[in-house]
Amino acid sequence: MSEKLNIGFIGAGKMASALAGGFVRKEQIGPDQLMASDPYAASRDDFASFTGGKTTEHNHEVTSFADIVFLAVKPDRYVEALQSIHAYWRESQCLISIVAGVSTEQLAFYLPAGGRVIRVMPNTPAMVGSSASALCLGEFATDEDRQRSLALMSAVGTADVVTEKMMDAVTGLSGSGPAYVYQFIEALSDGAVAAGLSRDLATKLAAQTVLGGARMVQETGLHPGILKDMVASPGGTTIEGLHALEKGALRATVMDAVRSAASKSRKLGRRSGPAKLPPLP
Structure with a gap:
């Protein structure tokens, strides 16, 4: 990207490291523009070693640092993660979620009103620059958010924009x-x-x-x-x-695999839907 933006990751697992490392290798950002949070020291150490970026235990430090925040946690942890940054969220920020099965509406529910959200489904070949990613825009995401997201995801493979109703199918196909x-x-x-x-x-x-x-x-x-x-x-x-x-029955078996994974993605979304309002800042 031509502009100098800071990128943050909440969650410093393998996919976060793969994406962040790709951004740095393709010179979308420098290591000094990168920070990740994770409760596990081993994950933080691996992220720092692989990307050169800074790390912390605290999600709110990433939120205070970053212009674009990637949410890279398990589906059963996204509510806790977003609640931890609610009070620190700025109107100018964009959240990019790689959490499987969780809709942009569910994500925005735990941000301040008007929160800009983009949902992305990458895959693990991002580690070698060959990801197949698809993304969709939340209600308040801007065209600038779309362009920045495409630029970032294209640094680690291919990236396409789809409607949100297609994201579960994307998860079943290229995600899994x-x-x-x-x-x-x-x-x-x-x-x-x-x-x-x-x-x-x-x-x-x-x-x-x-x-x-x-x-x-x-x-x-x-x-x-x-x-x-x-x-x-x-x-x-x-x-x-x-x-x-x-x-x-190779063909039928593979088709069933994609459909089963897509169905599981839908179930994850329903199971992790909003249950209560986020805490006030």
């Missing part, structure tokens, strides 16, 4: 999706080991195959089904393997 991919890579590797390859070579080839396939989809713009047919020669080895996948 890396785990599905890792399991697929592991299964490919297991199959190759069973066929005689060493574990190291099998995993290397499996990971590169998935990476190459993903790049083909991105860079050719062709439908995955067309790319699949380009590999599957009549009567060949690939169509035999695809037949085995169909017998195992």
Whole structure:
């Protein structure tokens, strides 16, 4: 970003470190513009080591420091976290939440009236600059907030704006999706080991195959089904393997995984909804 803004994180876990480290590496901010709070010393130490930023035990110190505050806590901790900063919140600030399942309305409920909120769902490949993120704007978020959020999230991968009703589907797909991919890579590797390859070579080839396939989809713009047919020669080895996948209901299973994770995201939101008014400052 061309402007010099301070960025704060409430919660200094792995995703917070991945995002903050990406912002610094891409020169969106400098380490001196970064602070995170966390109750656990180990998390604070890891964040400081990975990003060069400052850390503290106290959420209100982050709020006093930052122009943009990332909320990076578990869904069952977001109310406590927002209540701890309510009295320190400034009208000029924007809250960017990466808390799964919690709506912008629920988040704004615990901020002073008119609080500007953006909800983001990144994923763990942010650690290597390859996140797939989607974001939506709360009622009072401005176009400037949108532009700043897109600039930050684009520093660690891709970023798209969606409507809030799509965020649970995003969570089920790209938010949880890396785990599905890792399991697929592991299964490919297991199959190759069973066929005689060493574990190291099998995993290397499996990971590169998935990476190459993903790049083909991105860079050719062709439908995955067309790319699949380009590999599957009549009567060949690939169509035999695809037949085995169909017998195992791979497609239906993956679709069910995305839908189940999206459903869980919706349930998390309902479970963590506003229960009481925040304390007065």
